[in-house]
Ligand code: SF4
């Protein structure tokens with residue numbers, strides 16, 4: 001009796017139009033200023049590393065999709081984001097096999113074996129980084145990696161410099177230079193201004209949770225400030241820490257990875273703040289020059305515990321009038 | 322469809338639609354030759370049915386399937402029963418539908434049934450349940466819960482609809498009359514009226530409080546009204562009537578008033594019909610009229626794969642046929658173009674947190690969905706607050722992974738209640 005078939009599905013019949021693709025597209029877009037700056041600063045090899053990283057990350061996901069006979073998921077661009085984040089953390093001169101091993105670990109071990117998007121307890125790109133740093137430490141020494149480059153600014157990786165020469169070395173770097181990318185470092189982490197702009201863009205668009213970024217930055221500043229107050233000879237000041245190493249990349253792109261970070265308000269503040277605190281502790285007390293990678297992974301690990309602090313649902317417990 | 326704004330640091334705001342200042346009177350749709358009536362009881366082969374194909378029915382006659390049935394419907398016309406068959410809803414619940422062929426010849430004066438309505442809520446419940454607006458007489462007459470508070474809804478619960486506002490605004494005097502009837506026949510301590518914040522409706526009533534709800538969805542849903550205006554938090558897993566609160570639409574009150582005045586039923590339901598162009602039509606149609614008749618009257622087109630939504634865009638349901646009849650509680654019908662139907666996905670939750678930010682009941686939707694996907698309803702209920710959901714649909718509206726969250730939640734509740742009933 002029906003001439004035609006109607007679509008039958010369930011309420012709500014509207015959607016705000018958002019999707020995974022949209023979100024990842026925006027994250028890629030937001031990371032572009034910093035990435036492009038890195039390419040200009042460090043040249044074609046930096047471009048090669050980024051391209052290989054993004055490409056191989058997507059390739060690994062595709063392979064995994066086919067092996068496990070799951071629907072292809074690279075179209076949601078999640079692998080591309082992992083690849084770009086991973087590439088941005090690498091030194092401009094990184095052997096190709098290091099890059100593709102890293103993305104293999106990031107995509108396969110960091111994401112796919114946990115069940116794919118949304119199921120990863122750790123930030124996949126950071127898993128890739130952590131494994132590489134443990135295996136081939138030498139490739140992550142920015143100073144040796146960039147030894148053949150000539151720059152018109154201090155040719156030393158800031159965090160390594162203070163690690164080995166003491167906080168006094170921080171004076172070689174003006175905060176303005178650091179912010180504007182005049183520093184030695186990873187492809188995507190040197191251009192502070194670009195990262196901040198990208199981060200603000202993502203916050204305004206609602207694609208990252210501002211609570212995490214903000215409290216992370218506060219954590220960095222407060223902790224570094226206290227160290228610096230207590231002993232300014234040994235410990236560099238807050239702004240130096242904020243604008244060097246992976247700090248800003250961490251604030252807007254790494255800490256905020258959805259699946260490995262909390263979603264409730266109070267937990268987000270705790271998580272962000274602890275992230276900042278841990279990084280400074282690792283830099284000032286631990287043996288690592290940067291510490292961002294391990295600090296964030298550590299926070300990923302405790303995230304489920306932190307995120308347990310959630311408001312009472314309607315009609316449960318004490319809000320019951 | 323309302324898309325997220327480009328900048329969305331703050332929540333998207335879905336707003337209720339306000340009735341225009343000077344609404345046109347609804348257009349009446351003529352009574353169709355065949356009417357379809359829904360009976361909320363499944364056919365049971367083991368019992369002997371008292372309705373048969375070919376039975377003559379009178380206008381206003383009460384129709385039930387079996388001798389001991391408590392469910393009934395009222396025939397809006399005099400005529401002959403043509404079809405009796407099974408109808409199943411969204412959840413696979415079974416009901417029955419009847420097709421009554423309208424025979425205008427038959428409907429002479431003495432063929433219209435008059436009711437012996439006394440000042441007793443149980444008597445009212447015998448005849449008036451399926452009047453336009455679907456008065457909650459079953460709840461009011463129930464011995465299990467005593468209803469202390471009755472909330473009269475002069476505003477629409479879902480977005481887009483303006484039916485309730487229109488009815489309330491155009492029938493204030495009859496609402497007052499209905500309130501007097503209800504005060505007489507039922508023992509309700511408190512009655513209050515809910516209108517939209519921005520309406521200029523005159524709601525001066527003796528001894529009745531007026532609540533003004535904000536225009537942000539979902540402030541007019543029952544649980545939100547209870548929380549914001551009655552200072553009652555609905556305990557998880559309970560319905561308003563469990564705690565002594567009932568909700569009634571303005572249209573239902575008016576129906577009761579008319580029934581007590583004339584001792585007969587009324588059958589004309591007011592509804593908002595929204596075509597693909599977004600244009601709103603206020604119409605009046607006899608309960609049982611197939612929607613197709615209405616669409617034809619306004620030359621509203623439906624094509625293959627379009628969606629026919631009954632109720633609002635947030636809480637309604639989609640029907641598979643344009644023969645679906647007008648029902649007593651049907652306020653809105655929307656034709657959604659197939660190109661505007663948002664695609665869903667079978668993605669997993671990515672923990673983006675949008676649902677957490679928007680949920681008015683503080684439900685950990687991101688965790689809940691994982692349990693619902695694994696069919697762990699009891700744990701979902703005990704640990705992840707399934708029972709607290711007020712069924713607003715906002716989580717699914719914003720879900721980045723486009724998971725049909727609201728459907729999962731409704732199904733989860735349904736399954737949980739089944740589990741409990743079986744236990
Ligand atoms: S439908 Fe979703 S947003 Fe609304 S109360 Fe339930 S869980 Fe929360």
Ligand code: SF4
Pocket residue numbers: 669670671672673674675676677686687690716719720721722723724726
């Ligand atoms: S909105 Fe959807 S994807 Fe995001 S946390 Fe909620 S359920 Fe998960």
